[in-house]
Amino acid sequence: MNVIELAGPSLDALRPASRDVPRPGRGEVLVRLRAASLNFLDVAVATGAYPGPTFPMVPVADGAGEVAELGDGVEHWAVGDRVMPHFLPDWQDGSLTPSTLAARRGVTRPGSLAEYVAVPAASLVAIPDHLSFVEAATLPVAATTAWRAVRSAAIGPHSTVLLLGTGGVSIFALQFAKAHGARVIITSSSDEKLARARTLGADGTINYRQTPDWAAETLRLTAGRGADLVLETGGAETFAQSVGAAGIGGTVFVIGFLTGTQPTIDVIPVMEREIRIQGNHTGPVAALRAAAAAMAAHRLVPVVDRVFEMSDAAAAYAHLAGGKSHFGKIAVNVGA
Numbered sequence: 001m002n003v004i005e006l007a008g009p010s011l012d013a014l015r016p017a018s019r020d021v022p023r024p025g026r027g028e029v030l031v032r033l034r035a036a037s038l039n040f041l042d043v044a045v046a047t048g049a050y051p052g053p054t055f056p057m058v059p060v061a062d063g064a065g066e067v068a069e070l071g072d073g074v075e076h077w078a079v080g081d082r083v084m085p086h087f088l089p090d091w092q093d094g095s096l097t098p099s100t101l102a103a104r105r106g107v108t109r110p111g112s113l114a115e116y117v118a119v120p121a122a123s124l125v126a127i128p129d130h131l132s133f134v135e136a137a138t139l140p141v142a143a144t145t146a147w148r149a150v151r152s153a154a155i156g157p158h159s160t161v162l163l164l165g166t167g168g169v170s171i172f173a174l175q176f177a178k179a180h181g182a183r184v185i186i187t188s189s190s191d192e193k194l195a196r197a198r199t200l201g202a203d204g205t206i207n208y209r210q211t212p213d214w215a216a217e218t219l220r221l222t223a224g225r226g227a228d229l230v231l232e233t234g235g236a237e238t239f240a241q242s243v244g245a246a247g248i249g250g251t252v253f254v255i256g257f258l259t260g261t262q263p264t265i266d267v268i269p270v271m272e273r274e275i276r277i278q279g280n281h282t283g284p285v286a287a288l289r290a291a292a293a294a295m296a297a298h299r300l301v302p303v304v305d306r307v308f309e310m311s312d313a314a315a316a317y318a319h320l321a322g323g324k325s326h327f328g329k330i331a332v333n334v335g336a
């Protein structure tokens with residue numbers, strides 16, 4: 001089968017290769033992949049900033065395709081079913097444990113830049129009928145994370161949600177927060193992207209280049225109340241302001257490190273406003289299933305910025321790694 005291998009921790013180390021089609025073991029399913037989608041995580045793997053991979057490897061956490069063969073003992077799936085294999089195949093539900101993190105598609109297990117992959121049947125989620133393979137491939141990491149963020153803070157029509165930037169997770173969170181009836185404020189470096197976010201339902205927009213104190217602007221836009229949920233994607237350069245933008249009892253949902261991993265923060269506002277700092281590691285298969293169900297119920301369609309061919313995977317990585325030009329998700333067509 002055709003694959004794209006990552007030969008080492010470098011964006012220049014992506015190369016076409018040929019590998020044997022894997023055989024599904026007991027409890028596994030062979031999936032014929034039809035699409036993949038990139039996350040910032042995949043760039044981190046390809047630049048040596050994410051621990052775990054052994055090179056050469058087949059990269060990219062997220063994908064979607066159809067069931068091609070069932071291993072022994074597999075029930076509930078049939079050849080031809082449209083499925084998404086989850087990034088964390090061994091974390092089905094419940095609390096995170098160290099053993100559930102060992103298997104990570106596109107990091108310690110074969111990823112999605114391959115025509116076929118064998119995965120545990122329990123790690124599959126059915127693709128909502130209204131989504132294409134390309135759209136579905138964008139869900140596992142980003143939609144699961146955005147879904148957990150919105151659910152973590154009991155968001156409803158009374159809530160304000162602050163989203164940082166217009167990348168993959170933020171745009172899913174915008175869609176889910178609006179589906180929960182919340183008011184959404186979103187930041188971006190680009191007025192054009194902010195205008196696009198408004199068409200998706202964003203109520204307040206802040207250009208964080210033109211308004212560097214976006215925490216103060218969030219307080220202004222909420223009459224001093226602050227946000228009930230801040231989806232913290234930035235890390236070093238944004239964490240302190242995310243805390244500053246959170247209201248009393250608000251949640252800062254910590255997922256990202258786009259600007260580095262070691263912020264300096266003042267603990268006083270965290271204590272005084274009883275702010276909840278909640279970390280997140282994507283989420284289990286059950287959270288992906290719930291996110292997919294919400295997308296089906298609300299007829300939400302992932303925002304796909306651009307679709308690349310598998311032979312052009314390096315360009316897809318470069319588009320994401322550039323960090324500034326995309327809005328939502330970047331996808332890759334896999335196979336014929």
Ligand SMILES: NC(=O)c1ccc[n+]([C@@H]2O[C@H](COP(=O)([O-])OP(=O)(O)OC[C@H]3O[C@@H](n4cnc5c(N)ncnc54)[C@H](OP(=O)(O)O)[C@@H]3O)[C@@H](O)[C@H]2O)c1
Nearest residue numbers: 040145165166167168169188189255256257258280281282
């Ligand atoms: N822990 C978890 O569970 C989890 C899960 C998924 C993702 N993540 C992490 O979350 C982060 C976002 O992931 P993603 O896949 O959504 O990334 P992405 O699609 O690459 O989004 C990046 C966007 O972030 C915005 N951005 C960059 N610097 C910023 C800054 N200083 N302030 C505000 N926004 C800034 C930019 O938006 P504009 O172009 O609009 O300015 C950029 O387009 C990454 O660090 C990723 O590793 C963590």
